[in-house]
Amino acid sequence: MKFQNLDLIMRQYEEALDQHIPPKIWPVVRLDGRSFSTLTQNLELEKPFDIKFRDAMIATTKHVMQAGFQAIYAYVESDEISILFSQNDNTFRRKIRKWLSTLAGEASAAFTHHLGYPGVFDARICPFPDTEIIFDYFRWRQADSARNSLNAYCYWTLRKNGKTERQATSVLEKMPVEQKYILLRSYDINYKEIPKWQRYGIAVVWKNIMREGYNPITKKTVTTKRRSLEAITKLPRQQAYQDFIQQFICE
Ligand SMILES: Nc1nc2c(ncn2[C@@H]2O[C@H](COP(=O)(O)OP(=O)(O)O)[C@@H](O)[C@H]2O)c(=O)[nH]1
Ligand SMILES: [Mg+2]
Known part of the structure; x- marks a missing residue:
């Protein structure tokens, strides 16, 4: 078969499953660490929360936000990163396979580089039609964070105090939230103060930084504006969290 004919046929196969993010849609990409329960165990990280791991997740997020797409806002909890991109981001002509493979690859490379241990991320796209549902999405991830955090504190407190995996899981099964606070208090942990x-x-957000410099040609001091990424470790909640996110979104 002639190369040109073969080329035509192969391209049909290659492009058969191609999909695009529709126009005007806001893409939120969630990157999740693959088998990070095992990774965090192999690295003997602090339980339930480890600062080195947290910093590797922040460094990974900053790297991905600067990987050539139009990232607007990011939220990190546990081993996952959610990134909101501009509704007008036309990178790779919005081809989904390019977005997912590139973003997962950038995250995996950055995390591995930062921690010196191979970490792999998967990626999915949530295509949101408006900003209301974007707020709901981030509030949902924050609620998930709060729920998992309380469970992890309870679970590891029990494990550190002699309970087996099965015993700790069984104690916490169906335990009401208030009871979990009481359990932690009985081990001298005031959960509300963690x-x-x-x-x-x-959150990882863009900040404008004004820099003063000297122009040797005009012999004048000049002020330049530069964008830089900042991690916010004390986030508000619920409606106040929504208002916080709102400031980074312009339609
Ligand atoms: N020790 C430790 N483990 C963490 C930390 N952050 C996340 N993890 C682990 O990462 C896992 C993430 O959950 P999930 O994505 O469902 O598990 P995966 O499928 O194994 O990646 C949690 O179960 C924790 O075991 C941390 O700061 N310290
Ligand atoms: Mg995971």
Whole structure:
């Protein structure tokens, strides 16, 4: 078969499953660490929360937000990163396979580089039609963070105090939230005083920085504006959290 004919046929196969993010849709990509329960165990990280791991997740998020797409806002909790991109982001002509493979690859490379241990992320896209549902999405992830955080504190407190995996799981099964606070208090842990990031997650946002410089040609001081990424470890909650996110979104 002639190369040109073969090329035509192969391209049909290659492009058969291609999909695109529709116009005007806001893409939120969630990256999740693959088998990080095992990874965190192999690295003997602090339980339930480890600062080195947290910092690797923040560094990974900053890297992905600067990987050539139009990232607007990111939220990190546990081993997952959610990134909101501009509704007008036309990177790779919005081809979904390019977005998912590139973003998962960038995250995996950055995390591995930062921690010196191979970590792999999967990726999915949530295509949101408006900002209301974006707020709901981030509030949902924050509620998930708070729920998992309380459970992790209870579980590891029981494990550190002699309970087996099965015993700890069985004690916590169907235990009401208030009871979990009481359980922690009985081990001298005031859960309401733990660092906020462990409960409500971390945001990574763009900040404008004004820099003063000297122009040797005009011999004048000049002020330049630069964008840089900042991690916010004390996030507000519920409606106040929504208002916080709102400031980064312009339609
Ligand atoms: N020790 C430790 N483990 C963590 C920390 N953050 C996340 N993890 C682990 O990461 C897992 C993430 O959950 P999930 O994605 O459902 O598990 P996976 O399928 O094994 O990646 C949790 O179960 C924790 O075991 C941390 O700061 N310290
Ligand atoms: Mg995971």
